[in-house]
Structure formats: C-alpha cells, structure tokens
Amino acid sequence: MITIFEYPKHEPDCPSGQIEFLVFYDKVKNLVDFYNFSLKNYNSLMKEKQFELDNIENTIKEIDGIEGYEYEYKMFFEVGILGKQECYLEFQKMTLIVFLYSEIEKLIDNLFDILDDNSSEQKINRLDKKLRLLVNNEIAKEIVQNINELRKLRNELVHAYDYWYSSDKTLKLDGNEYENLNQIDDSLLGQYIEKVLYAIEILEEHTT
Secondary structure, eight states: OOOOOOSSTTTTSOSSOOHHHHHHHHHHHHHHHHHHHHHHHHHHHHHHHHHHHHHHHHHHHHSTTOOHHHHHHHHHHHHHHHHHHHHHHHHHHHHHHHHHHHHHHHHHHHHHOOTTOSSHHHHHHHHHHHHHHHSOHHHHHHHHHHHHHHHHHHHHHHHSGGGGGGSSOOEEETTEEESSGGGSOHHHHHHHHHHHHHHHHHHHHHHO
C-alpha cells in the first residue's frame, strides 16, 4: 500500500489560489487511492486462488491411483497464479506512473501554455527556460530534475515494455536501477511520489 502526505499541505487554502493545482493534488490523491484499492482486490484474488489450489492438492491426495492429468491440471493452475502475480502488480504500477506523469504534463500545459510542443522532452526544455525567468537556477533545476526523471521512467514503461525480459534494459528510479517494476516496492513508490509532489509544491510557490 502507498501512503502519501495530504496535498496541498496548506489546506484549506492553496497558497496560489489557482484551481489547476487544487485539481492536480486531488487527481494524485485519487490515483493513489485507486492503486491501493486495486492492490486490495489483488490480494483478495490471490487468497481465492490459493484456496482453490489447496482444494486441488487435497483432492489429488485423496484419490488412489491418480492419473497424470490431475497433476497436469495442478501445474497449469499454478502457472496461472504465477502469471497473475507477475503481471497484475506490474500493470498496477505502470498505471500509477503513466497517469501520474500525464497529470503533471497536463498541469504544465495549463500553466505555461506549451501545448504546441511535439514531445515531452521539448516541453521539459521549455519548462526549464520559463522557470529560470521566474526563479533562481537552483530551484528551477530541482523542479525540472524531479519531473524529468518521472518523464524518463514513464517513457521506458510506454516504449520499451516488451523488451525488458529479452535485453539488458533496466528501469532507473531515484538514482537506482531495477530489472523490472516488481522490484520497486510500494515504499519506494510512495517516497518517489512525495518527491514529485514536492517539486510541484515548489513550482506552485514560485510561479504564482
């Protein structure tokens, strides 16, 4: 489960008073809630599947002179469980990361009117230039660095997903490398989301 601080931390009022930030914080909260809800459902499903598997194993033990196909069915069922364990959690994390960046990109578009750019990298570059006109270089660098790291991770998920298990590609998150999403636990994801939200909070405080 992922736990994050409530944003904005200045409730009941947003420091900027801009509706774009209030909408963004609400979307992120709902996104995390959806992830946790999905995880609860996944855990319930795994308990059900384990119960079914236990029943299959008990049935096999009770039958005398069992034929081979019962064992084959048990193996097939186990493979199905392993597939869900691998894919479901990965899909949940992909959904969280992809939609999180989409919300950030939408916020940036609304604030800085850079909808005309053709790529996420171009948008980041223009954001960097605009921020340096509003805040000092160190603050601009921190904001852009946190957002850009999420952008790169999102791009890896979207464009290179099919190649993870057939190459030496790794996912980079907060200075560390991972072979796949399932190596990134909820605690790390929560810390990373907090880091991104902190960047948005700095953006709010200095650009309004």
